[in-house]
Each structure stands twice: as C-alpha cells, then as structure tokens.
Amino acid sequence: MSAYDDLMAFQRETEALSSVAERLGWDQETVMPRGAVEQRAEELGAMETVLHDRRTDPRIGEWLDAAKPQTEVEQRAVELIARDYDRASRVPSKLASELARQTSLAQGIWAEARLNDTPETFLPTLDAILMLKREEAAHLSGGGDPYDALLDLFEPGAKAAELAALFDAMRPRLVDLREAILGAENQPPALQGTYPHDTQIRLARDCATAFGYDWARGRMDIAVHPFSSGRWQDSRITTRVVETDPFNCIYSTIHETGHSGYEQGIDEDYAFTPLGRGVSMGVHESQSRIYENQLGRGRAFTGWLFQRMGEAFDDLGVADADAFYRIVNRVTPGYIRTESDEVQYNLHVMLRFDLERDLVAGKLSVEDLPEAWNARFLKDFGVAVDRPANGVLQDVHWAVGLFGYFPTYALGNVYAGCLNRALRDALPDLDGALARGDASPATEWLRENLQRHGGLMEPRALIEQASGGEVSPEPLLDYLEEKFGRIYGL
Template identity: 80%
Template sequence: MSAFDDLLAFQRQTEALSSVAERLGWDQETVMPRGATEQRAEEMGAMESVLHERRTDPRIGEWLEVAEPRTEAEARAVELIARDFTRKNRVPARLASEIARVTSLAQGIWAEARANDAPEEFLPTLDNVLMLKREEAAALADGGDLYDALLDDYEPGATGAGVAALFDQMRPRLVALREDVLGAENQPAALTGHFPHDTQLRLARACASAFGYDWSRGRMDIAVHPFSSGRWQDSRITTRVVETDPFNCFYSTIHEVGHSSYELGIDEDYAFTPLGRGVSLGVHESQSRIYENQMGRSRAFSGWLFARMHDAFDGLNVANAEEFYRTVNRVTPGYIRTESDEVQYNLHIMLRFDLERDLIAGRLDVADLTEAWNARFLKDFGVAVDRPANGVLQDVHWSVGLFGYFPTYALGNVYAGCLNAAMRAAVPELPEALARGDAAPGVEWLRENVQRHGGLLPPRRLIEEATGGEVGPEALLDYLEEKFGRIYAL
C-alpha cells in the first residue's frame, strides 16, 4: 500500500470511532437514563482521549509528507487531514479529554437549570467550560485571535471581524423591516388551541416524508433542544412537542430533516473520509433553513400543511389556507431563537455572537452574563426577558462548549438566500410540487448542487459554484422584504 492508502485506512478507523462518539451524544440527549450523567461523562472523556491520540499520531505527519493523491477528491482529503492534524496537535490531550468530560456533565446541569429557571445552578459550570475553551482557543490561535481560532472549527476561513462586518451590513434592513412589519395595521392571527402530542408527532413524520427523509437510514426522537446526529447510513433527527404550539414541532422537524438529508445525500464514495460530512456548519444551516423556511414556510407548502392540520385537529381557528400562510409567517417579538420568525432570527444570532465574543476575549464575565443578556435583549427587541429559560438559559450551545457556533446560523441564512434564488430559477415547477406536499424537485436540486459534494469544496466556493454568483446578504434581504412586504401589505 502507498502512503496515501495507509493514511486513508488509518483515517477510516478514526472516522468510524468519531461516529461512535457522536452516537453517545445522541443517546445522552434522547434515551439515556438521567442517573447516568457521570458515567457518560467518563465515557465521553475516554473516547475523546482515544480520538485525540489517533488524530495526533506521528505517523499521520509521516504519511502526509510523502502521500501522493491522484485526484481532486484525494487532494482535498489530504488537505483536510493535514488541517485537522495541525489543529489537534496544538491542543494537549489532557485538555481535549477534560473538555469532553466537563461539557458532557455541563449539558445535564444546563438542562436541569433551564427546567428550574435557575441560572445560578448553571453559571459556575459555564465558567469552568469557558476557562477550558479559552485555553483551547489560545492553543489553537498560536498568537492569533482567540475567537477566530474557535470559529474556524465550524466555518473554516471565517473571522470574527468578517462576521461582524456582515452583520453590520444586514442589521439596518432587518431592523427597518421588523419595525414596518410590527407596525402594520393588518396583523395575522395567532394559532390557538390544544394540539395533542401523538397527533403532532404523526404529522411531523408526514412533514419529514414530504421532504424526502430516508426512514431506512434515520429515525425521529424527542429532545429538549432539537438536533440531528450521524452520517453516511445513519443520520437521526429529534424534535420537541408543545401542545399549544404545533409549529414548534413541525418546523423543528423539517429543519432537522434538512441537516440530516445533507449528511445522507453526500456521495457514498466519501464515507469514512474527511469528505464524508458537511463542509461547514454554515453550509449545513443553509440546508436546514432552506428546507424549513423558503420551502416549508412557502405559500405552497403551508397550504398542504393547512389541509392536514385542519383534518387532524378537527378544525383550526384560522379560516383558510391564505390566512394560515400568514399565521405560519407571523412576526412577533418572542424570546426564543428556535421559534423566531425569519425577519428577526438573525437579530437573535447577532446578540449571541457579540456576547460570546466578549466572553472569549475576557471583556464579559460569566457572573455578569445574565444581566448583559437581558439588557441587550431589551435594547434589540424592545421586550424585557421574563425568565431565564427564555433568556440566557434557552440554548444548549455554551454548555457543551460550542463557542463560535452561533454565527454559522446567520451565515447559513445568507447561503440559503443565495441558494433559494438559484433554485427557484432552475426549478420553476417547485411551487406546484410543494402544494402537493412533495419537496422532491427542490431537494433533488440541493442534493445535486450542494449535498453530494460533502467536504469536497470550501464553503464559499461550494455556494458560489452552486449559484453561479458571489455570496452576499442581498438575496436573503430581498427575499425577506418581498415576502413579508406582501404578507403585511407594506
């Protein structure tokens, strides 16, 4: 075997073990007994120690020096392995294992604190997580910006300064649109009533099937914070059920189907290689958001959903499909990011981006985080946070050490805006299909132009090749202004 073949064979086992570790995380958030938290933390720490040892194995450096890739895909695989090898060697094994152990524990502590509306039960643990992530960032940055070092894990090539500039460009039009919408005379009605748990789950499965979710390689479970997990032949989704708000369940499901379908849509030849996963979280989010919003909240698909909800729940307080479409896209100054409308969603991300950047830089202490969150939310949304579960405790991300993750949600929206414009031009029959509850034409276009490539192309290049244009926020902002301008008769 050549050095390249040896490298890929070694990497294959590492990827398989990484997938097992990911399955442990899925289990913890879905079906693991609550009393097993400490045991799982030890298991996660041990698994991370094994993975870190493999990812920093000196033989990788030796193979990389002499490996001779023969194709573009092989050259890209070598590039990604080398990048990971360099980054992992900067982080001490002790630190990698401790981060895995502490964040596994922290996740359970956060969930309890959120349920109890008690930030004091979680913030000391968050402070410990933050200290560990600062140490990791310092090792990765090698003298550079700490936040950039963490962000690069999730969106390679992005920088905090670049994200901040993008947000500065987006914010004025988003704020202006929000003010126009909230001040409009004709406001859509809210959906009210009781929507039983089992009926919601049955319809959620129908929504997942409408978007082509492969049930032979996936499953759906309940989680506090919906997520997807897995790749290749096993990619699972979760959702949550609130019996007064079925949209929470249905659109969380569609969102996670977008993530999961990305992993399941990657070229099978890339399985167990660095190319066999989504290239970045921003691109990943572009898939979940375009499934959820540009297709799922479209007039066409919401009409299909209206008919099924009307039958399943013995009528609705919304009279017809057009009014239902307006209700699905109703803009309200709510607290929760995952339940936010398209107009305000990115403003939620901007708040978190600024706070976590300050936390990593040491400009904000964890002890002051709740007050800082509440003050910023009041300033940005004009509403005082009523309780911590609707404020600083609402997201799982910081408990599991995902600093640098939040901006990828907004980047995903920007990518989705670009992709939607190109997809609508290329697939003019899509609205008619969505009205039948069939998202296949859009899903197939996304699979061909984005999903199948996996990690083959860098994030921005992938979106640019898929759309034939440069990446920028204009397509997203134009789409939002046109859509909500019509809904609210602006």
C-alpha cells in the same frame, strides 16, 4: 500499500470511532437514564482521549509527507486530514479529554437549571467550560485572534471581523422591516387550541418524508433542544412537542430534516473519509433553513400543510389556506431563537455572537452574562426578558462548549438566500410540486448541486458554485422584504 492508502485506512477507523462517540452524545440527549450523567461523562472523556491520540499520531505526519494523491478527491482528503492533524496537535490530550468530560456533565446541569430557572446553579459550570475553551483557543490561534480560532472549527476560513461587518450591514434593513411589520394595521392572529402529542409526531413524520428524509437510514426522537446527529447510513433527527404550538414540532422537524438530509445526500464513496460530512456549519444551516423557511413556510407548501392539519386535528379555527399562511409567518416579539420568525431570527444570532466574542476575549465575565444578555435583548427587541429560561439559559450551545457556532446560523441564512434565488431560477414550476406536499424537486436540486459534494470544496466556494454567484446578503434581504411586504401589505 502506499502512504496514501495507509493514511486513509487509519483515517477510516478514526472516522468510525468518531461516529461512535457522536452516537453516545445522541443517546445522552434522548434516551439515556438521567442518573447516568457522570458515567457518560467518563465514557465520552475516554473516547476523546482515544480519538485525540489517533488524530495526533506521529505516523499521520509521516504519511502526509509521503502521500502522493492522484485525483482531486484524494488531494482534498489529504488537505483535510492535514488540517485536522495540525489542529489536534496544537491541543494537549488532557485538555481535549477534560473538555469532553466537562461538557458532557454540563448538559445535565444546564437542563436542570433551564427547567428550574436557576442560572446560579449553571453559571459556575459555564465559567469552568469557558476557561477550558479559552485555553483551547490559545493553543489553536498561534498568537492570532482566539475567537477566530474557535470560529474556524465550525466555518473554515471565516473571520469574526468579516462576519461582524456582514451583520452590521444586514441589521438596518432587518430592523426597519421588523418595525414596519409590527406597525402594520393588519396583524395575523396566533393559532389557538390544543394539539395532541402523538398526532403532532405523525404529522411531523409526514413533513420529513415530504422533504425526502430516508427513514431506512434515520429515525426521529424527542429532545429538549432539537438537533440532528450522525452521517452516512445512520443520520438521526430529533424534535420537541408543545401541545399548544404545533408549528414548534413541525418546523423543528423540517429544520432538522435539512441537516440530516444533507448528510444522507453526500456521495457514498466519501463515507469514512474527511469528505463524508457537511463541509461547515454555515453550509449545514443553509440546508436546514432553506428547507424550513423558503420551502416549508412558503405559500405553496403551507397550503398542503393547512389541508393535512385540518385532517389531523379538529377545527383549526382558520378561514382558509391564505389565512393559515399568514399565521405560519406571523412576526411577533418573542424570546426564543429557535421559535423566532424569519425576520427577527438573525437579530437573535447577532446578540449571541457579540456576547460570546466578549466572553472569549475576557471583556465579559460569566457572572455578568445574565445582566448583559437581558440589557442587550431589551435594547434589540424592546422586550424585557421575563425569566432565565427565556434568556441566557435557552440555548445548550455554551454548555457543550460550542463557542464560535452561533454566527454560522446567520451565515447559513445568507447562504440559503443565495441558494433559494438559484433554485427558483432553475425550477420555475417548483411551487406546483410543493403545493402537493412534494419537495423532491428542490431537495434533488440541492443534492445534485451542493449536498453530494460533502467536504470536497471550501464552504464559500461550494455556495458560490451552487448558486452561480458571489455570496451576498442581498438575496436573503430582498426575499424577506418581498415576502413579508406582501403578507403585511407594506
């Protein structure tokens, strides 16, 4: 066998073990007994030790030096393995294992604190994780910006300063649009009533099917914080149910279907290679957000959803499909990022981006985080946080060490805006299919132009190739102003 063949055979086993570790994480957040938290932490810590040892195996360096890739795909695989090898080699094995163990323990501590509104029971754990992440960032950054090093794990090539400038450019138009909407005379009402759990789940499954989710290679479960997990032949989604808010379940499901559909859409030839997964979290979010918003909350698809909900539940108390569309896209001050409307969502992300940069830089202590969160939320949204579960405790990301992840949500929205413009140009009759509950033309276009490529290209290059232009916030902002201007008569 050649050095390249040896490298790829070794990588195949590493990818398989990584999938096993990911499945342990899925199990912990869905069906694992509550009393198994400490055992699972040890299991994940042990798995991370094994994976870290493989990722830093000296033979990888030798194979990389000797490998002679023959094709574009082979060259890209070598580049990605080299990137991962360099990163892993910078982080001590003991630190990698301890991070896996601590973040596994922290999930349960965070969930209990969120349930009981007791941040004081979680903040010491968060402080310990932050110290570990700072240590990891110091190893990865090589004297550069520690936050950039963490951000690069989720969005290769991105820089915090560039994202800050992007967000600063977006914020004025978002704020102006929000203020105009909230000041509009005709405000849609909230959906009223109680919607049984099992019926919501059946309807959510129908929505996932409409967006092309392959149930032979996936499944749906309940989680506190919806997420997707897995790749290739086993890509799973989760959702949550609030019986007074069926949109929570429906749109969480469509969102996670976007993530999981991306993984299911990657070229099968890339399985068990570094190309066989989504190239970045920003690109991943572009898929979940375009499924959820530009497609799922559009007038065509909500017309179909209105009919299906009318059949599934008793009287919705909504006059017609136009009124339903306005209710689905209702803009109202709220605490929860995952439940936020399209107009305000990015403002929620920008808040977290600024706070976590200060945490990593040591400008903000964990002890002062709740107060800083509440003050910033009041400034940005004009509403005082009523309880920690609606504030600093609402997201699991920091508990599991995902510092640098949050900005990819807003970047994903920007990417989705670019893709949506290209998608609509390519498929002028798309709304006809969406009105029948058939999103397949859109998902097939996304699969052909983006999803199938997996990690073949760098994130920005992939988006620019798929959308046919440079990445810019303008398509997203123009779309929001046009859509909500019509809904609210601005």
